[in-house]
Amino acid sequence: MDKTSGFKIRGIYKSLRVRFFVIVFLTGLISCLVMHSVILDSYENRAVNVKSTEAQTQLRILANHLIVSNYLQDTSSEVINAELDMLANLYDGRVIVINDDLKVVKDTYNISQGKTIISEEVVNCLKTGSKGTVSKYDQANGYIEIVTPIIESEDIEEEDVSVSGKVSEVVRGVLLTSVSTETIAVTLKILSRRAQTLEIMIILIILLFAAWVSIMLLRPFDRITTAINDVKAGYTDEPIVGPNYLETEQIINAFNALLRRMKVLDDSRQEFVSNVSHELKTPITSMKVLADSLLAQEDVPNEVYREFMTDIGAEIDREDKIINDLLALVKMDKKASGLTITSVDVVNLTEIVLKRLRPIARKHNIELTLESKRAITAEIDEVKISLVIMNLVENAIKYNKDEGWVKVELDADHQFFYVKVIDSGYGIPEESLDHIYERFYRVDKSRSREIGGTGLGLSIARNAVLMHRGTIDVSSVVDEGTTFTVKIPLTSTLALTK
Incomplete structure (x- = not known):
C-alpha cells in the first residue's frame, strides 16, 4: 500500500x-x-x-x-x-x-x-x-x-x-x-428463519437511514467549510449566515468574530502603513524644501546657512525619533516571553527616570515631584517599565501649562504595585479617551508637532504594561489635568514558570 x-x-x-x-x-x-x-x-x-x-x-x-x-x-x-x-x-x-x-x-x-x-x-x-x-x-x-x-x-x-x-x-x-x-x-427454527428475513430487510433500511442521517446532519458543516474556503480564497469577506444547529452556530459565531477581528487588524495595518508613510515623509519633505532653498540661493550668508542646517538637523532628529519609536513598538508587539525579568526596586527605578526628565521639566517651568508610600520591589523587565514611566511623565511635562506641575505617586499592596502620573495640563477630551493608545493618534496635532511628538508613546507604554499582565487607565478633565494609573503584578508569571 x-x-x-x-x-x-x-x-x-x-x-x-x-x-x-x-x-x-x-x-x-x-x-x-x-x-x-x-x-x-x-x-x-x-x-x-x-x-x-x-x-x-x-x-x-x-x-x-x-x-x-x-x-x-x-x-x-x-x-x-x-x-x-x-x-x-x-x-x-x-x-x-x-x-x-x-x-x-x-x-x-x-x-x-x-x-x-x-x-x-x-x-x-x-x-x-x-x-x-x-x-x-x-x-x-x-x-x-x-x-x-x-x-x-x-x-x-x-x-x-x-x-x-x-x-x-x-x-x-x-x-x-x-x-x-x-x-x-x-417452531423456533421457523420463527428464526422468518426473523432473519425480516432482519435483512430492517438492516437494509437501517443502512440507508444511516447514510441519509450522516449526510443530512453534516450538511451544515459542509456549508461552513465551503464558506470558509471562499473567504480563504478571497472570493468574499462577508460573515457566514444561515440556519444551523446550536453547535454549528457556535462555530459560525467564532469564525465571524475572527473574521471581524481580521478585518479590524487589516484596517489597522493599512491605517498604520498610511500613517507611517506620512510621518516619515513629512520630515524628508521639510529637509528637501530646506535643501532646495539653499541650493537656489547664491552667496548665502553664514547666518542663513546655519539657520537652515539647524532646521534640517531638527527634522533629522524627528525622523530618528519616529524610527526609534517604531522599532520599540515592534519589539513590544512580541509575546511576554521577550521579557527580561529581574527583581527591581521600583522606587529607585522611578527616581532614575525622573532625574533624566528634570531638565525637560525645568525648561518648561514644570514642577516634577515623586511621592512613594512604601518601599516596592517587583519582578519586572526594568527597561520596559522605565520606558512606560518615561513616556507617561514626558507626555505630562510636554502637554502641560507653563508653571504647571507633574506628580508621580507609587504604592503597592500584596499583589500589585501602582504608578500614578498626575498633571495639571490641558487634559484630554472625553471623545478622545478611547483613541489615545492608537498608533500615531494625537489629541492636538498642531501642539504635538510643535513639541516633537510622534503619537507612539502611549501605544508603546500600553504594550509594555500588557506584556507584564498589567493594566493602564486614564481619567482626564479638559483644562484641569490628566491622571494615568498603571497596575503591575509584583510577581511575574513568567518568572514562576522558569
Missing part, C-alpha cells in the same frame, strides 16, 4: 460523516439482533412453561388414578397401562412409575422396568416429603423432565375428638416423565 492510499484510509477513519454512519448503523444493527434474541428466548420460555404446566396437570390426574387402582402393587390394569402409553405418546416422551422403594414399576420404553432409580429429584420427592411437582428444562437434549409425587390420602385416627377427621397425605411413589420439546424447537 502506497502512502497516498494510507493517507486516504486514515482520512476516511477520521471523517465525522463516516463515524456518524458507523454509529447509527451499528446502533440499529445491535438493537435488531438483541430484539431477535429476546423475542425468540421469550417465546421459548413461554412455550416450555405452557407445555410443562399442561403435562403436570395430566400427570397429577394420572397419579390419582394410580392410587385408586392400586397400580403400585398390581400393574396388570390395562386401563392404567393404556393411559400411561397414551400420555407418553401424547408428549412424544417417556413415563416411568417408581414406588417408594425406588423400584421401577412401569417404564413406557420397557427398558428400566424392575430396576432401581437413584435420582436426586426422585429421592427428594420420596424421602423429604416434597409433595410438589418439579420440572426441569434440558435445552441441550430437547426435553422437559417432570417429577410428580404419587400421593395417597389417609384419615388420622386419634382418640382426641378435636383432631378426628383430619387427613394425612403420604407419598407412595413418583412419576418420572420426559416431555419432548421437538415441536418447540421446530
Whole structure:
C-alpha cells in the first residue's frame, strides 16, 4: 500500500460523516439482533412453561388414578397401562412409575422396568416429603423432565375428638416423565428463519437511514467549510449566515468574530502603513524644501546657512525619533516571553527616570515631584517599565501649562504595585479617551508637532504594561489635568514558570 492510499484510509477513519454512519448503523444493527434474541428466548420460555404446566396437570390426574387402582402393587390394569402409553405418546416422551422403594414399576420404553432409580429429584420427592411437582428444562437434549409425587390420602385416627377427621397425605411413589420439546424447537427454527428475513430487510433500511442521517446532519458543516474556503480564497469577506444547529452556530459565531477581528487588524495595518508613510515623509519633505532653498540661493550668508542646517538637523532628529519609536513598538508587539525579568526596586527605578526628565521639566517651568508610600520591589523587565514611566511623565511635562506641575505617586499592596502620573495640563477630551493608545493618534496635532511628538508613546507604554499582565487607565478633565494609573503584578508569571 502506497502512502497516498494510507493517507486516504486514515482520512476516511477520521471523517465525522463516516463515524456518524458507523454509529447509527451499528446502533440499529445491535438493537435488531438483541430484539431477535429476546423475542425468540421469550417465546421459548413461554412455550416450555405452557407445555410443562399442561403435562403436570395430566400427570397429577394420572397419579390419582394410580392410587385408586392400586397400580403400585398390581400393574396388570390395562386401563392404567393404556393411559400411561397414551400420555407418553401424547408428549412424544417417556413415563416411568417408581414406588417408594425406588423400584421401577412401569417404564413406557420397557427398558428400566424392575430396576432401581437413584435420582436426586426422585429421592427428594420420596424421602423429604416434597409433595410438589418439579420440572426441569434440558435445552441441550430437547426435553422437559417432570417429577410428580404419587400421593395417597389417609384419615388420622386419634382418640382426641378435636383432631378426628383430619387427613394425612403420604407419598407412595413418583412419576418420572420426559416431555419432548421437538415441536418447540421446530417452531423456533421457523420463527428464526422468518426473523432473519425480516432482519435483512430492517438492516437494509437501517443502512440507508444511516447514510441519509450522516449526510443530512453534516450538511451544515459542509456549508461552513465551503464558506470558509471562499473567504480563504478571497472570493468574499462577508460573515457566514444561515440556519444551523446550536453547535454549528457556535462555530459560525467564532469564525465571524475572527473574521471581524481580521478585518479590524487589516484596517489597522493599512491605517498604520498610511500613517507611517506620512510621518516619515513629512520630515524628508521639510529637509528637501530646506535643501532646495539653499541650493537656489547664491552667496548665502553664514547666518542663513546655519539657520537652515539647524532646521534640517531638527527634522533629522524627528525622523530618528519616529524610527526609534517604531522599532520599540515592534519589539513590544512580541509575546511576554521577550521579557527580561529581574527583581527591581521600583522606587529607585522611578527616581532614575525622573532625574533624566528634570531638565525637560525645568525648561518648561514644570514642577516634577515623586511621592512613594512604601518601599516596592517587583519582578519586572526594568527597561520596559522605565520606558512606560518615561513616556507617561514626558507626555505630562510636554502637554502641560507653563508653571504647571507633574506628580508621580507609587504604592503597592500584596499583589500589585501602582504608578500614578498626575498633571495639571490641558487634559484630554472625553471623545478622545478611547483613541489615545492608537498608533500615531494625537489629541492636538498642531501642539504635538510643535513639541516633537510622534503619537507612539502611549501605544508603546500600553504594550509594555500588557506584556507584564498589567493594566493602564486614564481619567482626564479638559483644562484641569490628566491622571494615568498603571497596575503591575509584583510577581511575574513568567518568572514562576522558569
